Amino acid sequence: MNHIAVVLTSVSLSTPLSAIEFSHLNGTASSGYNRLGTPTNVQDQSASLPVDVLNNIYSMLPESQYVNTSFIDTNLKSNIIIDDDFAGVVTVDVTFLNEGAGYRNAFGYFLFDPNNPPATYSDIAEHVLVFPNASKPPQGELVQGHTVPLNISLTAGQGLGFFVVPNGWSYSGSDGNVSGLGPWGQPFYSLPYLNPEPSALQAHNVAFYDAVNDFFVFGFDDQHRAGGDNDFNDLLVSIAATPTYAVEGINVDGSVDTGTYQVLEQSNEEITSTTYYPSQSGMATLMFEDLWPRMGDYDFNDLVIDYRFTNTLDNRNKLLSIDLEFSIQAIGASYHNGFALRLPGVDPSNIASSSLHLDGVLVAADILEAGQSDANLILLDDAKNHIGKACKFFRTENTCQAKPSGTFVASVEFIKPVDTASIGPAPYDPYIFAVEGKYHGDYDGRGWEVHLKEHAGSDLFSSNLVGLEDDRSNASNSFVNANSFPWALNIPAGWEHPKENIDIVRAYPNFSKWVRSNGSTHKDWYQSNHAQHDHLFGRP
Numbered sequence: 001m002n003h004i005a006v007v008l009t010s011v012s013l014s015t016p017l018s019a020i021e022f023s024h025l026n027g028t029a030s031s032g033y034n035r036l037g038t039p040t041n042v043q044d045q046s047a048s049l050p051v052d053v054l055n056n057i058y059s060m061l062p063e064s065q066y067v068n069t070s071f072i073d074t075n076l077k078s079n080i081i082i083d084d085d086f087a088g089v090v091t092v093d094v095t096f097l098n099e100g101a102g103y104r105n106a107f108g109y110f111l112f113d114p115n116n117p118p119a120t121y122s123d124i125a126e127h128v129l130v131f132p133n134a135s136k137p138p139q140g141e142l143v144q145g146h147t148v149p150l151n152i153s154l155t156a157g158q159g160l161g162f163f164v165v166p167n168g169w170s171y172s173g174s175d176g177n178v179s180g181l182g183p184w185g186q187p188f189y190s191l192p193y194l195n196p197e198p199s200a201l202q203a204h205n206v207a208f209y210d211a212v213n214d215f216f217v218f219g220f221d222d223q224h225r226a227g228g229d230n231d232f233n234d235l236l237v238s239i240a241a242t243p244t245y246a247v248e249g250i251n252v253d254g255s256v257d258t259g260t261y262q263v264l265e266q267s268n269e270e271i272t273s274t275t276y277y278p279s280q281s282g283m284a285t286l287m288f289e290d291l292w293p294r295m296g297d298y299d300f301n302d303l304v305i306d307y308r309f310t311n312t313l314d315n316r317n318k319l320l321s322i323d324l325e326f327s328i329q330a331i332g333a334s335y336h337n338g339f340a341l342r343l344p345g346v347d348p349s350n351i352a353s354s355s356l357h358l359d360g361v362l363v364a365a366d367i368l369e370a371g372q373s374d375a376n377l378i379l380l381d382d383a384k385n386h387i388g389k390a391c392k393f394f395r396t397e398n399t400c401q402a403k404p405s406g407t408f409v410a411s412v413e414f415i416k417p418v419d420t421a422s423i424g425p426a427p428y429d430p431y432i433f434a435v436e437g438k439y440h441g442d443y444d445g446r447g448w449e450v451h452l453k454e455h456a457g458s459d460l461f462s463s464n465l466v467g468l469e470d471d472r473s474n475a476s477n478s479f480v481n482a483n484s485f486p487w488a489l490n491i492p493a494g495w496e497h498p499k500e501n502i503d504i505v506r507a508y509p510n511f512s513k514w515v516r517s518n519g520s521t522h523k524d525w526y527q528s529n530h531a532q533h534d535h536l537f538g539r540p
Contacts, residue, residue, distance in 0.1 A: 020121070020181065022108070023128045025148065029176030037106075037133025037169055037176065038141040039148050045095060046145025048421070050213050050316045051273045053238070054098055054144070056264055061206065061219050061233040063100060070262070071232070072203040077249060077260050078190045079207070080160040080216065080239065081114050086246040089153040092160065094130055095215075096142045097236040101222050105235055106168030106178045107134040109150060112191070114159040121186060121194045132176045133169040134235050140169075154241075162205065163187040164235055166222040184224055201225035206232050208264040211254050213316060215240045216247075217264055273317075277309040277426035278492040284308065285495040288432045290333050291441070292450045292479060292487040293471035300489060300504045301332035301396045301497045301537070302432075303339065303383055306404075309426040318417030324379070328405035330537065331383055332396035332500050336438035339380035341410070342429035342458050345422035346375040352413040358386070359406040367410060372459045379410050382435045396500040396537055427490055429455040453477040453486045485515055491526045496536040507535040 026032035026039040033039055050056075061067065072078075082090055099105070108129040118124045130148060133140040154160060166182035173179045181187065188195050188204035195202040202225070208217040215238045222234040245252045249260025256263055278284040283306040289295075290302040307326035314320050324341065348368055354377055356363040369376040380386065391400035434440040434448035447462030456478040457463065466473045472482045479487045498507035505512045509532065510525035524530065533539045 020127050020187070022178065023126050024132075024176045025108075025128050025130050025150065026176075029132075033132060033176035034141070035175065036139075036141045037131070037135075037173055038146075039131070042142075042146045042148055044143075044145050045147040046143070048317060049095070049145050049238075050210075051313065053210075053213070053217075054236075056210070056266055057097070057208070057217055057219065057236055058233065060208070060262075060265060061231060061236075063233060064229045064231055066230045067206065067221070067232040071206045071208075074192070074203075075259050076262060077207055078192065078203065078205055079162070080154075080241055081248040082154045082156055082158045082160075082246055083248045084157050086156045088243075088246065089155055090246045091242050092150040092152060092154065093147055093240040093242075094150060095145060095147040095238040095240070096131065096134065097144055097217070097238055098233075099134060099136055099142075099235045100231075101135075101234040103167035103182075103222050103234070104139050104169035104171070104173065105134045105220075105222050106165035106173075106187075107131040107220075107235060107237070108163055108165075108187075110161050110163065111152070111154075112159045112161055114157065117159070117191060118194070121189060127163065127187070129176060129178070132178055133173055134164075135169065154246075160241075161190045162218060162220075163189045164204070164220045164222055188220065188222065190218070195225075197225045204232075207261055209250065209256055209261040210238075210264040211256065212266055214244050214254065216261070273313050275311045275313065277311075279308075282308070282492075283494050284427065284490065284492045285329070286427065286430055287489050287495070287497060288337070288450055289487045290335050290337050290432060290450065292448075293443070293465060293467075293469040295470045295481060295485075297501045298485075298503045298505070299332060299396070299498045299501055299507075301330045301500065302335075303333065303337055304328070304330035304395075304495070304497045305339065305430075306494060307427070311426070313420075314417050316417065318419055319414060319423065320417055321411065321413040324408075324410040326379070326408050326410070328380075328383060328387060328394070330396050330497050331387055331394040333393075335440045336382050336384055336435040337432040338378065338435050339383055339432055340369070340430070340458075341377045341379055341427075342372075342431065342455070343375040343377070343412070343418075344424050344429055344455075346414070346418055348372060348375045350415050350418070351375055352415045354412045355410070357409045357411075363408075369460075374458070375412070376458055376460075377410055377412060379408065382438070393500050396497070398499070398538065401538075427452075429458075430490075431455070431458070431488070433460075450487045451479055452488045452490055453480050453484075483516065484518070485512075493526065495526055496528060496531065496538070498535055499537050502535045507532055 110124045165187045168178040170179040190205050192202035206219045219232045220235040221232045249257045286305040287300045288303045310323040312321045354367045356367050367377045387394045431451040436446050449461045470481045510522040514522040514525045
C-alpha cells in the first residue's frame with residue numbers, strides 16, 4: 001500500500017494531534033483510482049442487493065431527523081470485533097449504498113486491538129482509504145451496489161473500525177488523493193472517544209445488523225455533532241463479514257445477542273420487483289441444429305424460438321416466479337423435436353405451480369417433467385404439433401410465408417424464493433429433445449438432447465452420445481465440435497434466420513470469427529447489417 005501525508009490546511013475546531021498518513025486499499029493513489037476517486041477494482045453487486053434495503057434503512061434513519069438515541073447507545077457495538085473463540089479467518093467486503101451529504105467525504109477502515117485500543121487517532125497504526133470520494137454522481141461515481149473487498153483476513157480478537165473524513169475529497173481531491181482532513185481537522189471514527197465532541201455527542205455512526213440478509217449496515221454523520229441534523233445517513237455502507245457468526249454478538253443461527261447490535265427492521269416484505277430478459281419490450285432468440293452429434297447443413301433453423309423472460313423477485317432479490325413468453329419462428333427440421341427449459345439448482349419439490357398457455361388458452365396445467373433432480377419444464381412436447389401442415393419446412397423456404405406461431409406463456413411459481421446465484425442468469429438452460437416414438441435418425445428417444453454450450457444435459461440425457469461423430473464436448477463446453485462451433489445458440493435480440501440448407505457462416509460471415517475468438521470479437525455478428533441478405537428467410 002502506498003502512503004500519502006495529508007497537510008492540515010483547514011480551519012479546525014480542535015487541535016489536530018498530527019498529520020495522518022493514508023494508505024490505499026487498491027494499489028497506489030494514481031494507479032488504483034480514477035479521476036473522481038473511484039477504485040478501479042470496484043464491482044457492481046447491485047443485482048444481489050435486497051431491493052428495499054434503503055427503505056429499511058431510511059425507515060430507521062429518516063432524512064434530516066435526529067437519530068433515535070437508542071441506536072447510538074454506548075452499550076451497543078459500533079465496530080466489528082471478531083469473537084475470541086473463533087478459529088479461522090474472516091473476510092470483509094464493503095458495499096456503497098447511498099450518501100446524503102453536502103460534503104464530498106472520504107471513507108476508510110483501520111484495525112485495532114479491542115483489549116488495547118488506540119488512545120488517540122495518532123495511535124492508529126494505519127488509516128486505509130476505501131473510497132477516497134464516497135460520493136454519487138455528479139460529484140463522484142459511486143452507485144448503490146459498488147463493492148470492494150478489503151483484502152484482509154481477520155482472526156480471533158481483532159477489531160475492525162471505520163472512519164469518515166468530512167469533506168476529505170472536497171473540490172481538490174484527485175485519483176486516490178484526499179485534499180485534507182476537513183473542517184474539524186480530523187476524521188470521525190467508529191471509536192467514539194476519538195472524536196472531538198464532548199462525550200455525550202461523540203458517536204458518529206450507527207451499526208445495524210440485517211439478520212434477513214446477513215450483513216451489517218453502517219450509517220455515518222459527517223458533521224460536528226453540536227451542529228448539523230444528526231441524522232446519521234450522510235454515508236451508508238453495508239459490511240459483509242464472512243462468516244458473520246465469527247463477529248462478536250452474532251450467533252450461528254443468525255440471532256443477535258442482547259446489547260450488541262441494533263437489528264435492522266425489515267420494511268414491507270410484500271414488496272416485489274420485476275426484471276426482464278432481454279428487456280421489457282424486446283425479444284431474444286434461441287436457435288437449434290438437430291443433427292447432433294453430426295454437423296449437418298448447419299443452417300440453424302431446425303427450431304427458432306423468440307422469447308422473453310419476466311422474473312418476479314422478493315425484497316431480498318430472490319425469485320418468486322418466472323414467466324416465459326415465446327413463439328415458434330421457424331422449423332426447418334424433418335425430425336420431431338420437443339422444447340424444454342431446465343432451471344438449474346431448483347428442486348422440483350419447490351415448484352408450487354407450472355402451466356402453459358397459448359394465446360391465453362390453457363394448454364397444460366402442469367408442465368413439470370418427472371424423473372429429474374432439477375426442475376425441467378416441457379414447453380413443447382412436439383414443436384411440429386403447433387404449426388399446421390401447410391408447409392414441409394415452416395418459414396425456412398420462401399414458398400412458406402406462414403405467420404409465426406401464436407404466443408405461448410409458460411409460468412412457474414416457487415414455494416420458497418430461489419436464490420438467483422444458484423439458478424444462474426436467463427435464459428437458464430433451454431434445450432431441444434427427440435420426441436419419444438418419432439423417427440430421429442441414428443439417435444432417437446428422450447435421451448437425445450441439444451443444449452447451449454454452457455450446459456451438459458438434463459438427468460435424462462444419454463451421456464453415451466458425447467464424443468460421437470463431430471461432437472467434442474469437454475469440461476469447459478458441451479455440444480461443440482473440435483473448433484468450438486455449437487449446435488445451439490442464444491442471442492439477446494430478434495434475428496433473421498437463414499434459409500433452408502444455407503450454412504449460418506454463409507448467411508452471417510462474421511459468425512465463424514466470433515466463435516473462433518471465443519466470443520471476444522465480432523459480438524454483433526447476428527445483426528442484419530452483417531448478413532448476406534439473399535441467404536435469409538423472407539428476403540428475395
